[in-house]
Amino acid sequence: MHGTHDIEHLKTHPATGGGAARVGIGGPVGSGKTAILEALVPMLSARGTELCVITNDLVTDEDAERIRRGGFIDPARVAAVEAGACPHTVIREDPTLNIAAADDLEMAFPGTDLVLIESGGDNLASTFSLDLVDWWAFVIDVAGGDDIPRKRGPGVIQADLLIINKIDLAPHVGVDLVSMYEEALLVREGRPVLLANARTGEGIGSLADELGRAVLFSR
Template identity: 70%
Template sequence: MTQQGAARVGIGGPVGSGKTALVEQLIPVLRRRGVDLAIITNDLVTHEDAERLRRTRLLAPERILAVEAGACPHTVIREDPTLNMEAADSLDRAFPDLDLILIESGGDNLASTFSLDLVDYWLFVIDVAGGDDIPRKRGPGVIQSDLLVINKVDLAPYVGVDLPRMVAEAIDVRRGRAVISTNCRVGEGIEAVADALCKAVLYQPA
């Protein structure tokens, strides 16, 4: 578990799975629930995702920090999460009433996981366009995350994915642990993700 301060939730997943889109959708939903939050994004050598979020004006820009991994994205969320821990600590100091910090990983592969020294809870985002065999590959991100999000469900008919089977196989390989389907483009499933976060780390009823 992390140190005292805001709860810290990691969001990981492959490139293009929809992590930043999920964060964009979660911000207004969580704010409507009275959650005081901030964001940390991780990119290889840019601040691209942080700048994208700042352009939305969903949060004050000083509540969105960027970490440059400079190496494989999982390095700064697992092997040596010091940069992200320092960024989170700085947000705690700047905003004493902060409830929640979302830490978005840079795009990585199915082996990406978060150090529990960094986060209290983490979710992993995959998308149907990546193929319905992703759950069967049993990557650590799919198996070990607290919550698995299957995004872009609207694309299933166009990419030949049997969505009910994909969801069922995900639940099976995760031994019944939480799986939520989303379409972040239109906000489908976002309330359910917010429910899971609030219940798990903010102890608010769903």
């Protein structure tokens, strides 16, 4: 992982508000956002981080149930928001449902260090409102094509961290992973890019380290 991240805004950012840090995880459908959460939650918990999780979907709580069934977090600490519209609406245009859900979780579980907010699957234009989160990662996967960084979608460019997931699939889908990674660094002007395989846990430790450095340890 390369690049640095300016963390000064986290000290006074309205989303932080003196409570738990709020971190968004977004990306297109099928990029592996929930799989990353499933690998990340037990790792952060093992490091002593008090966690809550919010998932967003159109009209279901399927992702929330998947995380609850994983057994790595108290099911009561997982909340689901049903957007009822395009998923980006409740993380960017009107994040009040997610803000309320995060507030409720923090009230129910005092001492929470971190609230992870997973967006429903959306396109490369999906971004998080900074009224909702202090920091956010955007997940793409190699199966979507190695031209994704060159398309310069707002999610790819603006996220605090870009995660290229499912790297094990690169040789099977004709993707030059080295080139894709280098192009991602180029379009992001050196800001962090992480290679991951959520199914095997590859890269998840680096993600936990980045969250600690950029979000938790700065508070």
